[in-house]
Amino acid sequence: MTFRPIQPTDHERLLRSAVREFLRTALPPGYRPRLAFASAHDPDFTRALAARGWVGMTIPKKYGGAGAPYMDRYIVAEELLAAGAPIGAHWAADRQTASMILKYGTEDQRRTYLPKIASGEWYFSVGMSEPDSGSDLASVRTTARRDDAGGWIVNGTKVWTTHAHLNHFMLTLCRTSAHEDRHHGLSQMIVDLKAPGVTVRPIEFIDGSDDFNEVVLEDVHVADTNVLGDVGAGWQQATSELAYERSGPDRYLTVMAPLIEFVRRTVDRGGNARQAEAIGGIAAKLWGVRQLGLAVARSIDEGAMPSAEAALVKDLGTALEQEIVETLREVAGVELDPTSDDLFENLLAEAVATGPSFTIRGGTTEVMRSVAAKGLEGVRW
Structure with a gap:
């Protein structure tokens, strides 16, 4: 485990300057910045960023992205966060979901979801935490069982799900089989937040905001085509996803x-x-x-x-x-x-x-x- 001092390249300095110039004109006079984790959900701002290639930057060009290095995305994110910009709409998809689909998704999933993420049109929530399962992801109780008609039937509850009332999809960690080792038998599925059986309830925070939500899944049908990666590989995939989220x-x-x-x-x-x-x-x-x-x-x-x-x-x-x-x-x-x-x-x-x-x-x-x-x-x- 080695941390090396990092010096910016000329390209990275120019990119940072370009983002700052954009923010000077994109944020209206008197704009009230937000704390970074409580960024406002503003699709118009997200689409303006996307038009400049600053959403889904690391997505390859053939899937609608800029094909940029992760460091470029990091620089853009730094400037947006420092300005308190309204980035809530695309944040989770841009930070982690797109990378997960690129790494573990099928070709059809990549062609379906990645262009819409890069254009700022589709937004994702993270479906990991549960009422009795926060940081201990191996204890998730949301289940997915095979549907006789094909696909999966998902039941369970997710909490602290940011902007689930506004977003389109939720990348959901669920248990697809029982094992003595709790780290086995987990899978990730893309759940349509407008699908029948999905109920989104706001969780009001102490300051009166309600960006967080409880998402209840009751007999929600998920097609086989929306299973991300291998069935049973959810633990390994989710922990790699957290590397993007946590750093x-x-x-x-x-x-x-x-x-x-x-x-x-x-x-x-x-x-x-x-x-x-x-x-x-x-x-x-x-x-x-x-x-x-x-x-x-x-x-x-x-x-x-x-x-x-x-x-x-x-x-x-x-x-x-x-x-x-x-x-x-x-x-x-x-x-x-x-x-x-x-x-x-x-x-x-x-x-x-x-x-x-x-x-x-x-x-x-x-x-x-x-x-x-x-x-x-x-x-x-």
């Missing part, structure tokens, strides 16, 4: 909006030494975590599947996000008011209310450290 910049840039506003506020109003020290400390830690994330992105481009390294980035990044929120709360000297007209105070109140979830979504801290520890087995120092 991205959304694991350390969730609270960039309140941090940027705090820096602006400090410059405009004149900050004290304690605030300047806090900003410097946060910047140094962000630089370190970002270098780890960039190293994972580069290794994916080189053909690796760095699950353990991704778990480390997720663990360090989300813990840092919580630390940033608490630091800002301590040094800002403001009352928390989610109804405040002051942008910084409003964003900070939202971050404080939602911050405890940062180290849970995508896998708890304990699970991340277990994954990383297993990756370190046999490593010689």
